Amino acid sequence: MKLAPSPKLTNVQASRMDADSVGLGNRALLDKVDKLRELGISSQIPLPQIVAAGEQSAGKSSLLESLTGISFPRSVSLCTRFATEIICRREKEISIVVTIQPASGSSDDHAKSVREFRRTVSSFTGEEFADVFKEATKVMGIKTDPTSDSSAPTFTRDVLRIEKNGPSEEHLTLIDVPGIFENESPGLTTKHDIELVKNLVKEYIKDTRTIILAVAPCNTDIATQTIIRFAAEVDPKGKRTLGVLTKPDLAVETATKNAAAELVRGRRNDNLGYCVVRNRGADDHSVTIDMDARNAEESAFFSQEPWSKLDKSRLGIPALRARLRELLMDRTKSEFPSVKREVAATLKEAKEQLQALGDSRAETDEQRAYLGHIAIRFADLVKFGLDAYYNGDEVFLKSKNLRLITRMRDLNDAFAETFYWMGHQIEFESDTKPTLSDQEDEEDGSVSVRREDLYDSPLSIPIELEEDLDGILIEPFDCPDPQNGSLLNRIQVMYKENRGYELGTFGSSMIPAAFRLQATKWEKMALAHVSNAILVVHHFINAMIAEACPDETVRYALWQAILEELGKRYQRAMDHVRFLLDVELNGKSVTCVPNFETALSSAEGKRMMDRLKPHAVEICEQTQKFSGISKGEYVRIEDVAELNGETRQNEVDPVCEKIHDVTKAYYEVARARFVDGICVYAVDHFLLSSKDSPLRVFGPDYVLSMTAEQLEMIAAEDAATRSTRLRLKERIKLLEQAVKILRA
Ligand code: GDP
Numbered sequence: 001m002k003l004a005p006s007p008k009l010t011n012v013q014a015s016r017m018d019a020d021s022v023g024l025g026n027r028a029l030l031d032k033v034d035k036l037r038e039l040g041i042s043s044q045i046p047l048p049q050i051v052a053a054g055e056q057s058a059g060k061s062s063l064l065e066s067l068t069g070i071s072f073p074r075s076v077s078l079c080t081r082f083a084t085e086i087i088c089r090r091e092k093e094i095s096i097v098v099t100i101q102p103a104s105g106s107s108d109d110h111a112k113s114v115r116e117f118r119r120t121v122s123s124f125t126g127e128e129f130a131d132v133f134k135e136a137t138k139v140m141g142i143k144t145d146p147t148s149d150s151s152a153p154t155f156t157r158d159v160l161r162i163e164k165n166g167p168s169e170e171h172l173t174l175i176d177v178p179g180i181f182e183n184e185s186p187g188l189t190t191k192h193d194i195e196l197v198k199n200l201v202k203e204y205i206k207d208t209r210t211i212i213l214a215v216a217p218c219n220t221d222i223a224t225q226t227i228i229r230f231a232a233e234v235d236p237k238g239k240r241t242l243g244v245l246t247k248p249d250l251a252v253e254t255a256t257k258n259a260a261a262e263l264v265r266g267r268r269n270d271n272l273g274y275c276v277v278r279n280r281g282a283d284d285h286s287v288t289i290d291m292d293a294r295n296a297e298e299s300a301f302f303s304q305e306p307w308s309k310l311d312k313s314r315l316g317i318p319a320l321r322a323r324l325r326e327l328l329m330d331r332t333k334s335e336f337p338s339v340k341r342e343v344a345a346t347l348k349e350a351k352e353q354l355q356a357l358g359d360s361r362a363e364t365d366e367q368r369a370y371l372g373h374i375a376i377r378f379a380d381l382v383k384f385g386l387d388a389y390y391n392g393d394e395v396f397l398k399s400k401n402l403r404l405i406t407r408m409r410d411l412n413d414a415f416a417e418t419f420y421w422m423g424h425q426i427e428f429e430s431d432t433k434p435t436l437s438d439q440e441d442e443e444d445g446s447v448s449v450r451r452e453d454l455y456d457s458p459l460s461i462p463i464e465l466e467e468d469l470d471g472i473l474i475e476p477f478d479c480p481d482p483q484n485g486s487l488l489n490r491i492q493v494m495y496k497e498n499r500g501y502e503l504g505t506f507g508s509s510m511i512p513a514a515f516r517l518q519a520t521k522w523e524k525m526a527l528a529h530v531s532n533a534i535l536v537v538h539h540f541i542n543a544m545i546a547e548a549c550p551d552e553t554v555r556y557a558l559w560q561a562i563l564e565e566l567g568k569r570y571q572r573a574m575d576h577v578r579f580l581l582d583v584e585l586n587g588k589s590v591t592c593v594p595n596f597e598t599a600l601s602s603a604e605g606k607r608m609m610d611r612l613k614p615h616a617v618e619i620c621e622q623t624q625k626f627s628g629i630s631k632g633e634y635v636r637i638e639d640v641a642e643l644n645g646e647t648r649q650n651e652v653d654p655v656c657e658k659i660h661d662v663t664k665a666y667y668e669v670a671r672a673r674f675v676d677g678i679c680v681y682a683v684d685h686f687l688l689s690s691k692d693s694p695l696r697v698f699g700p701d702y703v704l705s706m707t708a709e710q711l712e713m714i715a716a717e718d719a720a721t722r723s724t725r726l727r728l729k730e731r732i733k734l735l736e737q738a739v740k741i742l743r744a
C-alpha cells in the first residue's frame with residue numbers, strides 16, 4: 001500500500017453504495033438513530049450499533065480501519081485496551097473530534113477529568129493523531145508500557161469516541177472492543193484482565209440491538225474461536241451475527257484457503273454467514289490509508305482462486321460495508337418501536353425519581369421557597385394550637401400532648417389550685433386545716449423531684465428537651481404543705497422581738513415582714529411553674545417543626561438556628577416572674593382592691609363576735625313579742641366594755657390579732673394578683689400570645705429575613721442529593737430531546 005501524497009480524508013464515497021438505495025424513509029430513520037446517538041443516549045438506552053469482536057490480533061482494528069479510513073497509530077495499537085466508538089457522519093464541515101466517555105460507575109474525579117478531554121484533529125495523518133491517542137490513553141489512566149511497574153490497569157471501561165464528520169462520510173457507527181485472549185502475559189496482563197475483557201465483550205454484544213461482527217483470521221480453525229461461542233450464547237439464532245474472515249492473504253496452504261472459502265459459501269443456521277476481507281498487513285507502516293488504492297488492491301487479491309469463485313457480495317470491504325448498512329437498517333427498523341418505548345419509559349422513571357427528591361434547593365430562591373413552605377405550615381400549626389382548633393390538623397388528633405392551649409390551661413389551673421392551698425408558709429389562724437397528706441415526701445430528701453410534683457393534680461411535663469434550656473429553667477420544686485400551728489403565734493413572737501415604743505399600734509415593718517414570711521415559697525413555686533410552662537411550649541415548638549419539616553438534616557440545622565432566640569424569649573418570661581416577685585415581696589404593701597377592706601372588717605367583726613359569744617343571751621319569745629325586737633342572741637353593752645378590759649391580761653394581744661388579720665387580708669389580695677400575674681403575663685403573654693412569643697421565633701417572617709448564607713446553612717441539600725438531582729435533570733433533558741427527535 002502506498003503512502004498518500006497529500007493528506008486527504010477518506011474517499012469512501014467512491015465505493016459507497018448509493019445512499020438513496022436504502023430509501024428516503026429509511027434514511028430518516030437512520031438519521032434519527034444517529035441523532036439519538038449524538039445526544040449520548042446510548043449509555044442509557046442501547047441503540048442499533050455494530051460491534052467488532054474477536055480474539056486478539058484477529059484483525060478487528062484493521063477491519064474498522066478499512067471500513068472507516070481511520071488508522072490507529074500502529075505503535076500504540078499493539079493491542080486494543082479500551083472500546084473505541086467510531087462515528088461517521090455526513091456533515092458539510094470536515095472535522096474529527098476525539099473525546100472519552102467515562103465508564104459508568106467511575107469516580108467523580110475520574111469522570112470529570114475524562115469528560116474534560118476533547119481534541120479536534122485535522123486528519124489522521126502524521127504525529128498529530130498519534131499524540132492525541134497517547135494523551136487519551138494517559139487521561140484514561142491505563143498502562144501502556146509493559147516494562148513500567150506502575151499499578152495502573154491495562155484495560156479500561158472508558159470509551160474512546162472518534163467522531164468523523166465530512167461531506168463524503170456515511171452514517172455508520174462501529175465499535176472496536178479489546179480482543180479476547182486466554183493467556184496472561186507477565187507484567188502486562190493478568191487473569192483478572194482476561195476475565196475483564198471477556199465480560200466487556202459479552203456486555204457489548206448482548207444487547208439485541210447490536211450487530212456482532214465476529215472477526216476471525218482465515219488461517220485459524222474457526223471452531224476454536226471464542227467469539228463464535230460468545231456470539232452463539234447471546235444470539236443463538238444467529239440473527240445478528242456476521243462472520244468476518246480476515247488475513248486471506250496469509251492463508252497459504254490450499255486446505256486452509258478452501259476451508260475459509262467453504263465457510264463463505266456455506267449456508268448456515270447459526271449466523272448471517274461469513275464474508276472475507278483483506279486488510280493491510282503488519283509490514284505496511286504507512287501512517288494513512290488511501291482508500292481507493294486499498295480497495296483496488298483488495299479487489300485484485302480476490303480475483304485469484306479460490307476467492308474468485310465466491311459470491312462477490314461476500315468479498316471485500318465495499319461489499320461488507322453495503323451489507324452492514326443493510327443489516328443496520330433492518331435492525332433499526334425492527335428495533336425502532338422498542339427504542340421509542342424505552343425512551344418514554346426511561347423518561348417517566350427519571351421524572352418520578354426527580355419528583356421523589358422534592359423541590360430543588362440549590363439556589364437561594366429555591367431554598368427560601370422551601371423553608372417558606374415549612375414556615376407557613378409551622379405557623380398554621382401554631383395557630384391551631386393557640387386557638388384550640390384541633391380539627392385543623394391530624395397531628396393534634398394523634399397526640400393530645402400537643403394540644404397547646406388546653407395543656408396550658410390545665411397547668412395554670414393546677415398552679416392556681418396548688419397555690420391556694422399550699423402557697424403560704426404557715427396556716428393562718430382561722431383556717432380550717434385542709435387534710436393534706438404526703439407529709440412523708442418532704443422528709444425523704446433523697447427522692448428525686450419530678451417537675452410535676454409541684455402540683456397536686458396529675459399532670460405530666462415533657463422533659464426530653466430540658467438540656468436545650470440549661471441556665472433558663474430552675475430545678476424542679478416539690479411544694480411542701482403549709483406548716484401547722486397558727487401564724488398568730490409566730491406574729492406574737494415577731495412582735496415581741498421587733499416592737500418599739502408604739503402603743504396600741506404596730507410598726508410599719510410588721511405587715512411586710514409577716515407577709516414575706518407567708519410568701520416564702522412563692523419564688524420557687526412561680527419559677528418552677530413557669531419552667532414547666534416553658535417546657536410545654538418548647539416541646540410543642542419542637543414537635544411542630546418536626547411535623548412541618550420532614551427532612552431531618554434541615555430540621556436539625558433549623559432547630560440549631562432558632563434555639564438561641566427561643567432561649568432569649570423563654571428568659572423573658574422567667575424575668576417577668578422575677579419582676580412580679582420583686583414587686584410583691586420587696587415593694588410596699590399596696591392594694592386598691594375593695595375586697596381588702598371588706599375582708600379586713602369581716603375578720604375584725606368575726607373576732608369580736610367570737611369573744612362576745614359566751615356572754616350572749618337568747619331573748620325569750622315573750623320579751624321578743626313584747627319589745628318588738630328580732631329573734632337572736634344579745635349582749636349587754638356593759639358586758640362589752642368589761643370584756644375588752646379583761647382580755648388584755650390572758651389572751652392574745654389585739655395588736656397581734658390585728659397584724660394577723662391585716663396580713664391575711666393582704667396576703668389573699670396579693671396571692672390572687674400574683675397568681676393572675678404569673679398566668680396572664682408570664683405564661684400567656686410572654687410564652688404564648690404576644691407577637692414576640694417563642695412560638696413566633698420561626699415563621700414566614702423569619703424566612704423572609706434570612707440571608708443567602710443562612711439559607712445555605714439550613715436549607716441546602718446535601719452533596720449526594722444535589723448531584724443525584726443534577727444527574728436526573730441532565731438525563732431528563734436528554735430524554736426529552738430524544739423524544740423530540742423521535743417525534744419529528
Ligand atoms: P486486533 O487485535 O483484532 O485489532 O487486530 P489488528 O487489527 O491489530 O491486527 C493484528 C495484525 O494483523 C496487524 O499487524 C494487522 O496488520 C494484521 N492484519 C489484520 N488484517 C490483516 C489482513 O487482512 N492481512 C494481513 N496480511 N494482515 C492483517
Ligand code: MG
Binds near residue numbers: 060061
Ligand atoms: Mg485492535
